[in-house]
């Protein structure tokens with residue numbers, strides 16, 4: 001089965017066919033950088049990271065673009081209120097661009113810790129003012145926008161397709177629209193493409209309409225078209241962005257004569273106490289707080305262990321369970337790597353079959369609208385079979401194939417086993433060698449009835465997080481619980 005993606009535009013799963021064979025362009029709406037990222041901010045980047053890795057694994061050349069909003073996002077969706085970054089700058093007594101820089105790096109650091117690949121391009125809104133002005137001019141020329149008092153608004157009435165993504169009827173929107181919005185708009189449903197800067201507004205640029213700043217939605221249309229071209233493949237973001245943000249993005253691009261994204265993917269929210277985690281409400285747990293308590297790979301595993309189109313209500317117990325599940329996979333991977341050091345040549349039919357099944361089930365899961373939870377379940381089934389096979393001392397060729405499947409699918413696609421985790425903290429040849437040496441000394445001490453020494457070695461290892469288990473075949477150890 002080829003890759004199927006749930007396309008919000010069509011409200012159904014569809015086979016994914018890129019516009020240009022062999023190439024895929026993806027645009028993901030990134031954060032507005034005015035505070036430290038929370039757990040919710042990690043879901044989209046991790047899910048679309050797996051999408052990107054999966055496409056790449058299948059041989060596509062992927063261009064992955066994800067923006068940083070550093071201007072234009074106001075505290076109120078109806079084009080009123082303050083710029084979120086400017087408000088924070090006043091609070092922290094910083095330049096607005098210092099705020100953007102500070103929180104952009106805090107976001108990048110978190111993404112790196114979570115093993116999210118860097119985007120190929122990370123365009124910033126403030127660095128693309130000419131492109132946004134140009135698109136606004138094209139809309140004016142075609143009669144889809146109008147100028148009032150130095151601001152430019154998109155004329156929703158002129159674009160009947162407005163609402164097609166979120167399935168809203170524009171006439172109904174008219175009835176439901178808020179009445180207290182700025183009187184300068186022709187119609188309350190219209191939205192700002194460019195806004196006149198009041199004297200105290202320090203984030204301002206020259207434009208054909210005077211000094212001002214771009215509306216929030218226009219950056220994504222301008223920057224995605226610039227880097228991915230007309231009719232690009234996939235546009236993604238959180239479900240909260242469907243309306244008005246994505247709806248506006250489509251209207252701005254298409255009304256200016258540019259066919260827009262062909263597949264729209266939306267991930268559902270991470271909740272805390274039943275409510276969306278969000279900066280604006282303060283209902284959140286930051287990634288930094290979580291990382292102080294948990295290895296980032298537990299967090300990545302936790303987020304991938306549910307489907308992206310289901311809401312995920314965060315609990316500590318859920319994360320603890322993810323930790324145990326993750327360690328089960330990691331320890332199996334470690335064990336394979338350890339046994340490979342001196343395995344005799346040969347194959348193991350049961351293990352070979354388990355690897356083949358894993359490859360098949362994994363592909364089916366991801367091809368079914370990126371079902372990462374199902375792909376992880378396939379790994380668990382595999383580890384059960386693997387552990388059985390390991391008691392029968394499988395030969396090197398089969399162990400190598402098992403190592404490869406962990407590397408290719410576990411790390412290459414799911415991004416769960418970066419070198420950092422394998423090599424340093426939780427494994428690696430040196431660590432293996434040192435722990436094995438200590439256990440040999442401990443065995444010798446026991447044989448010599450030097451229990452003080454053997455107990456000391458065991459206790460110190462436990463303190464370091466190495467669990468030693470004495471079995472009939474000798475001591476075994478693993479890292480973690």
Ligand SMILES: Nc1ncnc2c1ncn2[C@@H]1O[C@H](COP(=O)(O)OP(=O)(O)OP(=O)(O)O)[C@@H](O)[C@H]1O
Nearest residue numbers: 030031032040041237238269270276277278279280
């Ligand atoms: N709780 C959440 N779960 C999943 N995705 C989220 C969550 N909150 C935000 N996102 C996504 O993160 C990206 C950045 O969003 P944004 O910077 O607007 O964050 P936010 O926390 O929702 O901010 P605000 O509360 O001010 O609206 C968007 O794609 C958005 O959909």
Ligand SMILES: [Zn+2]
Nearest residue numbers: 029030220245
């Ligand atoms: Zn966007």
